[in-house]
Amino acid sequence: QQNNQRIYAGGTTTNVQKSTPATTPSGKLAISVTNQNTQTGHFDVVVTNVSSGVREVKIPVWPAGKGDSLVWYSATPQGNGSYKVHVDPSRHNNHTGKYYIDLYYVQQNNQRIYAGGTTTNVQNDGKLVGVGGTKTAVSLNQAPASKPQRTATSTDxxxxxxxxxxxxxxxxxxxxxxxxxxxxxxxxxxxxxxxxxxxxxxxxxxxxxxxxxxxxxxxxxxxxxxxxxxxxxxxxxxxxxxxxxxxxxxxxxxxxxxxxxxxxxxxxxxxxxxxxxxxxxxxxxxxxxxxxxxxxxxxxxxxxxxxxxxxxxxxx
CATH class of the missing domain: 3.90.1720 (endopeptidase fold (from Nostoc punctiforme))
Known part of the structure; x- marks a missing residue:
């Protein structure tokens, strides 16, 4: 209104559909965790059915509630439409527990498209745990390292x-x-x-x-x-x-x-x-x-x- 008061006056709904981009997976998206090392906590993330038109596959990985430990991995093509990254928990401050794994495609025009994600668990007891359709068993020999402290006086x-x-x-x-x-x-x-x-x-x-x-x-x-x-x-x-x-x-x-x-x-x-x-x-x-x-x-x-x-x- 003239006095800037905002008054709800009704509403409706509609459906928005999006066509499948040419660079989305040609088959069913599959993300799996493999090659887990129970001594070091390392594991691999493998993405399959990636279309040939994709310029790059990016996989951000981070522990739940620890967004400052997020790392963007660039996946390496393995052939036959599959890509792989190696995840080292030390790059995530050795945090244990639930990890988020997202998948992004980078198109030829540099547009980054979110294409799905999953979760898994990094534990310190070696038990096999499945979360979000992914199973892995990882144990760490050391307690999580303390977070690095950053100061506002840093030039960067x-x-x-x-x-x-x-x-x-x-x-x-x-x-x-x-x-x-x-x-x-x-x-x-x-x-x-x-x-x-x-x-x-x-x-x-x-x-x-x-x-x-x-x-x-x-x-x-x-x-x-x-x-x-x-x-x-x-x-x-x-x-x-x-x-x-x-x-x-x-x-x-x-x-x-x-x-x-x-x-x-x-x-x-x-x-x-x-x-x-x-x-x-x-x-x-x-x-x-x-x-x-x-x-x-x-x-x-x-x-x-x-x-x-x-x-x-x-x-x-």
Whole structure:
């Protein structure tokens, strides 16, 4: 309404169908865990029925609730449409328990497509455990190593944030990586405003908060799942700029109010993202829960776009 009050007035439903891309598996997708070593904890992940049009197969692997231990593996073609990666738990800080395994195809145009995933368990008792259709038995001879502590004074803190955000482009709502984002956000107590985020919730700010959290940089921006509340934290930290017409820098946070399309935009904030770069009068961002597809995506806006609510500039 004229007073910016938003009133629910009804709704409907529809179905959206997606045709199968030429580069999806030619047969039934199969991900299996093999060659497990009970002494070292190492194991292999094998993907079969990969179509020949795929340029690269990427397999992110991470322990549940330990998104800062995520590693993107580049799978090696084995012939006959199969690919393999070797997983070394030491690259994941020797964490035990449930591991997520996702599958992405990289097409010839560099588009990364999520194609499925599974889970498995790395245990320290050598028992065979099946999760998500995959069975493996792995034991580690040593206790999990403590997480490396990163400091905000590191000269590469900004680049780590941007690279971590970029590595998640293409992650969709409901995927294993999206669920891991939510799990990681909820793993830090006390929760902001005492609220445990659900998988069904909007998650743009969960994405931003968890990217910084995984890099050990939460103190730079605070933690929140609501953008308007996060702006209040930015103000307390002294990093908020109310002027949506300014030119931000890479690593800044950008917020939006979709109900107003002119500057100065001072309405209720709806959305948040990370500035990847600024060039030729345009702001290039990485945003979680973007668009109707609810995906991590790159977006572009003109400097001074009317929907921009303001910016936060973390002190890296």
């Amino acid at each position: 803190a900004k680049s780590r944030v941007i690279e971590a955000a970029a590595s998640m482009v293409g992650v969709r709502h409901g995927s294993a990586q999206h669920r891991a984002l939510v799990d990681d956000y909820n793993s830090v107590k006390p929760l902001p405003v005492g609220y445990s985020v659900k998988y069904s919730d909007d998650w743009c700010d969960v994405f931003v908060t968890t990217v910084f959290q995984r890099q050990g940089l939460s103190h730079l921006i605070g933690r929140e799942c609501g953008v308007e509340r996060h702006i209040q934290i930015f103000k307390r930290l002294g990093i908020w700029n109310e002027d949506g017409r300014i030119t931000p820098k890479a690593g800044d946070l950008i917020t939006f109010n979709w109900d107003q399309n002119h500057q100065q935009n001072d309405g209720f904030a709806d959305h948040i993202g990370i500035v990847e770069k600024v060039e030729n009068g345009f702001i290039h961002t990485i945003e979680g829960n973007s668009g109707d597809a609810q995906v991590v995506a790159r977006r572009t806006y003109r400097i001074g776009d009317g929907n921009i609510r303001g910016f936060a500039s973390p002190r890296y």
